[in-house]
Amino acid sequence: MPCTDTMPCELLVVDDSTDARSLLTEELGALGYRVHGVSSGREALEHLSIHLPEAILLDILMPGLDGFETCTRIREQSEETPVIFMTGLGETEHIVKGFASGGNDYVTKPIVLAEVVARIQAHTRTASLVRTTRDAINASSAAMLAFDADGALLWINDAAAQLLPTSEGNALPFHRAPSSLLALHTSEDRSAHFEHAGHLFEAQRISDVQDSVVVVSLQAQARRPADWRPPQLTAREGEVLMWVARGKTNRDIADILGMSPRTVNKHLEHIFEKMGVETRTAAADAARKMNLA
Known part of the structure; x- marks a missing residue:
């Protein structure tokens, strides 16, 4: 579910600074969010292997697995969970690297709580829509x-x-x-x-x-056997007539049978002559009456 003022969700805060992690956990918890904090990228991955939160707040500069590598690993477990980087780095290359590793957004330190909450709500709303759409498509x-x-x-x-x-x-x-x-x-x-x-x-x-x-x-x-054809038509002419009876244009038939529209037209001329008709509509009607469509 998306995070809203009336429906807070579960968050994972990843920061090696005990003070920063505790402060953010306490402030978000006071707003009603269910917050779990960990001190390293490896702990974050261990937590995610058991439980997936609605959003992740991820510090960039950490010993061991930094935020970039941690985010890359997170994406191996979940493509949809929003990852919001927390960084004191404003350099473009770090921002670009963060997005390249799979991050959805970033906030700069010192953290402004209202900004963090707004970004959490926006990204979880989008993630929820993606999940709903995916589930609907898959169930269709x-x-x-x-x-x-x-x-x-x-x-x-x-x-x-x-x-x-x-x-x-x-x-x-x-x-x-x-x-x-x-x-x-x-x-x-x-x-x-x-x-x-x-x-x-x-x-x-x-x-x-x-x-x-x-x-x-x-x-x-449906595809007829390769040797199927009306008695007086060649196998190729029979295939052309079958698709004509199904309402396909010369271009469609050319794509299906791997020939040019001009060749399709030549086949139709022969079909009209052999069947004693003058239009493709008449040929299609005759084919349907013969149960050839």
Whole structure:
């Protein structure tokens, strides 16, 4: 839950200074927060292995594991728990290093209590929203996944993980999005088709095309045996007709079957002639009546 004035949460304070740690623990405790204090990065990691607080206040300069290394280790246990650095260092390189190690924010010493509380509330509210969104996506029956501009798979919900086959020994179906999926990052088209492990899938982009992260929903597509075709059509013409009957455009069919839209159009000309029709609508209607869709 986010930390609020009416619903304080549990905090972990990590500072090797007994006086600073005790003062902050006492002041936050007086506001109703449940505060646990530790004196080193190693103690912090031991505490986190047993219990995860809503937010962590972390000193930078400590003997042994400093704040940067401690934060890096924290991120191995939790990606979402807000980490707010406490530092007397105002140099840009320390601030940049803090964010690079996984920190969410920083406050400078001497600590101003009101500022600390405001930052705790802001970051725990965001973390709570992230958790709620993630849980909702994971619980959804709709298969969804997300990848970045480089095609790296960022997350995949349970429904998508069950839908997409994985090779032996791999937890994920793929680590990099197939090229047809990656094209959704810049294309105005909201759908794409791709093959994976011998299966055909359709992806619908549900994020904005300008976003650096692309979120898509997935649906498995039925595929006829390779030798399927209406009696008078070639195997390729039969595949083209099947997708026409499913409402796909020439460009969609070209992407699915790995050919140019011009080649699709030539196949359609042959299909029209063999089936005695003049339009793709008539061909699609005939295919559906023949139960070919």
